[in-house]
Amino acid sequence: MSITWQQPADVLVERAPATWHGLWTLLYAAGHATHTLALTVPMIEGLDLTLAAMDLHQAREELEWVHPELADQAPAVSLGLLPARDDVDAARAVVDQLVLAALDRIADLAPTGDLNSPDEAALLAANRALRSARTVTARP
Amino acid sequence: MTPITYADLLTQAGGHVDRGIRQARARGFDTRDEARDALSAYHGLLAALEAHTWAIIGPARLTGASTGADPTERAAAAMADALRTATGARDPHPSQLTPPVHPWAHGALVLRAANDLLAGYHTPLGRPRSPDADAWSDLESRTASLAAVARVTGSALDVEDTLALRAAQAHLSWRETAHWLPGLTGARSLAAKVAASKPESAMPSRLSRLGLLGEPVRTDTPLHELTDRLKRLRHRAWDLQAHPDHSTATLRDLATLATAVHAHAAGHQTAPGADPARGATALLAHARDWQRVAHDLADYLSTGPPHAEIHADTRAVLDLLRQVAPLDGLSSTSGPIRRVEEDASVAAALRAAVAATEQIGQWAGHSFDRLAAHSELRVRATTLSRQQVTDDPELAAAKLTGGIVAAPAQCLAETRAAYTQANPPTAAYLAHHPTSPIEPSIEAMVIGRSL
Numbered sequence: 031m032s033i034t035w036q037q038p039a040d041v042l043v044e045r046a047p048a049t050w051h052g053l054w055t056l057l058y059a060a061g062h063a064t065h066t067l068a069l070t071v072p073m074i075e076g077l078d079l080t081l082a083a084m085d086l087h088q089a090r091e092e093l094e095w096v097h098p099e100l101a102d103q104a105p106a107v108s109l110g111l112l113p114a115r116d117d118v119d120a121a122r123a124v125v126d127q128l129v130l131a132a133l134d135r136i137a138d139l140a141p142t143g144d145l146n147s148p149d150e151a152a153l154l155a156a157n158r159a160l161r162s163a164r165t166v167t168a169r170p
Numbered sequence: 171m172t173p174i175t176y177a178d179l180l181t182q183a184g185g186h187v188d189r190g191i192r193q194a195r196a197r198g199f200d201t202r203d204e205a206r207d208a209l210s211a212y213h214g215l216l217a218a219l220e221a222h223t224w225a226i227i228g229p230a231r232l233t234g235a236s237t238g239a240d241p242t243e244r245a246a247a248a249m250a251d252a253l254r255t256a257t258g259a260r261d262p263h264p265s266q267l268t269p270p271v272h273p274w275a276h277g278a279l280v281l282r283a284a285n286d287l288l289a290g291y292h293t294p295l296g297r298p299r300s301p302d303a304d305a306w307s308d309l310e311s312r313t314a315s316l317a318a319v320a321r322v323t324g325s326a327l328d329v330e331d332t333l334a335l336r337a338a339q340a341h342l343s344w345r346e347t348a349h350w351l352p353g354l355t356g357a358r359s360l361a362a363k364v365a366a367s368k369p370e371s372a373m374p375s376r377l378s379r380l381g382l383l384g385e386p387v388r389t390d391t392p393l394h395e396l397t398d399r400l401k402r403l404r405h406r407a408w409d410l411q412a413h414p415d416h417s418t419a420t421l422r423d424l425a426t427l428a429t430a431v432h433a434h435a436a437g438h439q440t441a442p443g444a445d446p447a448r449g450a451t452a453l454l455a456h457a458r459d460w461q462r463v464a465h466d467l468a469d470y471l472s473t474g475p476p477h478a479e480i481h482a483d484t485r486a487v488l489d490l491l492r493q494v495a496p497l498d499g500l501s502s503t504s505g506p507i508r509r510v511e512e513d514a515s516v517a518a519a520l521r522a523a524v525a526a527t528e529q530i531g532q533w534a535g536h537s538f539d540r541l542a543a544h545s546e547l548r549v550r551a552t553t554l555s556r557q558q559v560t561d562d563p564e565l566a567a568a569k570l571t572g573g574i575v576a577a578p579a580q581c582l583a584e585t586r587a588a589y590t591q592a593n594p595p596t597a598a599y600l601a602h603h604p605t606s607p608i609e610p611s612i613e614a615m616v617i618g619r620s621l
Contacts, residue, residue: 065465073454074497077433080461081488084426087468091419094471101471102574106552 035063035109035124042107043131048138054093054104056135057156060128061086063109064167067121070112078166079122085163086129089156096152119170126167133160173385173398176315177378179284184322186277187215191329193273198339205340209350211272212326212333213257214265216354218278218285219323220253225285226315226377232296235307242367245360246316249323252357274326290383300383301408301529305376313368314375320364327358393519396490400526403427403483407530410477410537416546418467419476423484424534425464428592430488431527432457435520437497438513453524459592460531466585467538470577471548495520531593538589547577554581 042059046052061083068079094101112121140153190211199205223246230236236243257263270276291303298304305311330351337347387402388394407424436453475481494516541547551559551568558580559565568575 061468065461065468069458069461069465073433073436073457076461077430077457077497080426080429080464083468084422084464087422088419088476091472091475095475101550102572106550108553 034113035121038107038109039063039124039128043127046131046135048135050093050097050100050139051104053132053135053139053156054090054100055107056128056132057086057090057093057160058104059107059109060125060132060163061090063121063125063128064163066109066112067118067125071118075118082125082163082166085159089132089159089163092152092155092159096148122167122169126164129160129164129167133157133164136160173381173388174287175378176284176287176380177374179280179287180315180318180322180378183277183280183284184325186273186280187322187326190215190273190277191325194329194332194336198336200340202340202342205337205342208272208274209333209337210265211270211274211278213350214263214278215274215281215326216253216323217257217263217265218281219319219326220250220257222281222285222319223247223250223253223316223323225288226312226319229288229292229296229303230306230312232292233298233303233306236309236312240309240313242313242316242364245363245367246320249320249357249360249364252354252360253323256352256354256357287380287382288377291380300405302376302380305380308376310368311375311377314371315377317365317368318370318378320361321370324358324361324365327354327361330354330358392490392493393515396487396494397519397522399483399487399490400431400523403480403487404526404530406477406480406483407533411533411540414537414540415474415477416541417472417474417476418470418541418547419472419474420480421534421538422464422467422472423476423481424530425460425467425592427484427487428527428531429457429460429464430491431520431523432460434491434495434497435524438495438516438520456592459588463585463588463592466588469549469553469581470585471550471574473546473548528593531589535586535589535593538585542577542582542586545576547582548574549577549581551575554578 039059042056046056064079064083064086068076068083070076071079109124136153136157140150140157144150145154190208194208199208227236227243227247227250230243231238238244238247265275265278266282268275270279291300291306292298330353334347334351337350338344383405385398387398403424410420432453436450436457439447439450439453551565551571551573554565554569554575558578559569562578565575565578
């Protein structure tokens with residue numbers, strides 16, 4: 031079980047508000063955790079995780095480019111290093127949990143109507159990047 | 171279709187010239203008009219050879235790579251001057267204004283296309299337009315190309331007497347014949363001198379490997395597409411030196427690209443279920459190093475989106491690598507045996523990819539240094555480590571209160587060290603110039619004329 035990652039991830043998923051700040055925090059945590067995991071596992075899995083991290087960083091930056099204040103104001107929370115006792119599959123599931131939570135926040139933030147403003151375009155781009163990342167993080 | 175190279179065009183031009191020579195030796199002209207057409211085409215060919223000689227010498231002199239002191243270059247310039255004296259200084263040469271019929275006219279057309287190909291590598295002021303423009307700074311390469319042109323020139327000049335005889339047989343006056351063929355003995359001996367300076371070699375020179383800049387990406391096979399997209403990425407990464415896009419997201423894309431290329435190359439060198447060989451182990455280590463660079467770069471704020479074309483090409487290359495060189499080799503279980511012939515072309519493409527990536531990595535490192543030197547790299551203070559802020563009270567305070575700060579020197583030094591670790595200058599980087607196609611060229615498209 032990935033105890034050390036699971037606990038802070040649970041807190042983030044539960045408490046990160048459905049705001050741009052909350053979404054940014056989830057993406058920051060997911061991106062860093064994915065990169066950390068990528069450096070830990072064998073390259074055959076690590077490469078895909080590196081690409082997923084690339085997607086997650088891009089999703090976060092899509093938000094920063096329309097709201098530069100996010101990088102300054104939103105809490106940057108990292109899950110830290112992956113402890114040696116952590117199970118890699120469980121750690122991947124934790125990352126996926128963060129990605130799913132971020133997707134949920136996007137669904138909440140995006141209006142049901144017109145999607146043509148810069149804010150909505152950023153949310154759409156982040157949504158696309160997250161869905162791409164999920165093809166890796168959601169693997170059993 | 172294989173991308174055309176300069177060597178392909180020169181070979182093709184030589185073929186046209188030889189065909190014209192055989193034709194002149196095999197039979198005389200039926201009419202005076204036919205004789206005049208052939209003589210006009212001959213003049214056009216000599217004019218194209220003269221222009222082509224300068225296409226090799228000119229950029230080297232413009233960029234300062236040549237001082238004009240090299241004896242071969244001096245002889246080649248004298249040869250070009252002698253040809254110009256014979257053919258006249260009219261520009262464009264009159265033969266260029268009619269559609270090519272004679273083999274020599276086709277040869278001239280191909281040579282002028284080769285001029286266009288070479289001309290694309292520099293701006294009119296001598297600024298390079300491609301990382302491969304430094305081929306002109308290689309004296310050996312210039313000499314080899316001048317010798318190759320001199321061999322074609324020598325073959326063409328050797329037929330002068332035959333032509334004069336054929337013209338007389340077609341009842342052209344000696345006066346008119348002398349106008350077309352004034353006696354090119356001087357040019358012939360200069361051509362022989364230049365040709366002798368460098369014997370023909372099986373090893374292509376750097377100039378001979380140059381291809382047409384801006385060719386569209388081939389999408390007929392994944393391997394072709396991979397090769398072409400990497401070539402384009404290499405060119406764009408080089409171009410970032412002159413036209414920086416200030417985005418660390420672009421640098422992250424390039425680091426991810428390098429990770430993937432090294433990992434797939436390692437996978438391809440390893441049989442599924444077996445331990446990686448020494449080369450594959452080194453490639454895997456490089457892949458890991460590039461992963462760390464990508465991880466490090468994620469901590470810097472990116473002031474804007476990544477370079478759109480680099481981002482799109484990186485994505486496409488990652489997909490293509492999965493197709494042409496799956497990571498099966500890195501799997502602990504055995505997998506299907508790869509076909510040998512398929513393997514060889516994939517291995518060649520991956521070798522070129524690794525070499526191109528090494529250059530891309532060097533240029534990306536330079537871009538990072540430039541961003542750092544201009545204080546354009548910023549980070550969130552809260553994400554800095556204790557060691558990174560310990561010597562700076564302001565940074566230490568910012569770490570507690572939050573905010574965006576200029577990346578501290580230690581942070582920059584760590585990323586620089588990660589770049590150096592991932593991409594130490596290697597023999598492959600110094601020697602490889604991945605512009606040559608994987609397969610020999612089988613056809614050439616002649617599409618332009620240079621004046």
